[in-house]
Amino acid sequence: MDAIELAAIALEDACAHLPNGGERRPGQEAMTRMVAESIADGNHLVVQAGTGTGKSLAYLVPAILSGRQTV
Numbered sequence: 001m002d003a004i005e006l007a008a009i010a011l012e013d014a015c016a017h018l019p020n021g022g023e024r025r026p027g028q029e030a031m032t033r034m035v036a037e038s039i040a041d042g043n044h045l046v047v048q049a050g051t052g053t054g055k056s057l058a059y060l061v062p063a064i065l066s067g068r069q070t071v
Contacts, residue, residue, distance in 0.1 A: 007036035007062040014061060028054030036062035039070060 001009075011032045015022030031047055031054070038045035039062055049055050063070045 003040045003062070003066065004033050004036045007032050007065055010065055011057060011061045014057060025052075025054045028058045031055065031058035032062055035059050036065070039063065039066045039068060 008029060011029060015024070027049055031049060034045060034047065035058060047055070047059075049058075
């Protein structure tokens, strides 16, 4: 399993443990995959997303899983 799939699964698992089971947010999942890919490839990434997209978890989950300094 690559880092991108692992991040997507970890995001789903983290959301499942939120009150009321969280909610599926396609934009959040897409952002998680983009962030994980960017970290794995060593590239920079800028993402713009509206309020309620789930940006915080979308960048934190892959950053934590990578074990790398990301900022």
